[in-house]
Amino acid sequence: MNNYRPNASDIADKKFGQNFLEDRSIVEKIIEAMPEDDLPIVEIGPGLGDLTQELVRVRSVTAFEVDKRLCGYLEKRFSGAIADGRLRLECGDVLKRWEGGSLLEQPYRLVANLPYYIATTILLKALRDPHCRSTLTMVQKEVAEKFAACEGDRNFSALSVLAGSVGEATVRFLVPPEAFNPPPKVDSAVLEIRKEHSLNDEAFEAFLRVAFKQPRKTLMKNLSSVYPKAVLTSLFEEVGLQQTLRPHQVGTSLYRRIYQALTKESDHGKKSESECGATKPKR
16 A cells, blocks of 8 residues: 555635545544445545445445546545555546436445535435445534434424435534544534435425425415415314424325325326316317
8 A cells, every 4th residue: 555645724615615634533433334234335426435445444435526636636645545445446426426316336335524514415316226234424514403403403404305205314423623634613522324115206306305494484475385274274284283384394104194195186187187177078
């Protein structure tokens, strides 16, 4: 393994949101938090490879790096691991790779210090990827809290519902800015999401965007901007929801129930229109 390592503050590129994790104790805590199995690892944004170095000691790793400068460095640093198959380095935009479906053609776990400017996008992609079994990622503390929030918490959001729909999200531990070089202007956290299944309903995600569009308004107010209020009133009474509740005060299971009822109502309406059209006499 090549021991040359460039100075992190000199090579960091704001365009890619690069803050390199240098605190070895944090790296060790991430490794310790990984599920105990032999599934391969996907790492997004390996940077200078400090986390990668520990990952390849315990698993086979596929690392995606968008910065061509860092790709060249990583190829030299991990030439041995690449040669013996412990590391596969993919240089390019991981989001474009995801357009083809899963990142790997087999079950895997995502472990990474994610670039904060696209962390939420990456996590949602992972939740949709049927081959991704879990994520263990460094993200902005605020983002981690939104994914892991419980019903009633102020941070409970559409992200919380999506995470709760596929499994369980947990903030494993917090990480201060000084663990990075250069240090970010925000606190960080390691977020774990263990999946039982994957997101596969874009319409449900669109429904949640409506539900949480204006968090300070009531859920009824938000939903009635798209759905008939009479239908919503009847539905709220059926499931025992007060019309004064705000979006963060309604749990994941109820969101699923409301969505399914509205979808059924919409399908019923379309069916009725179709049937009416079929019975009209021809002119």
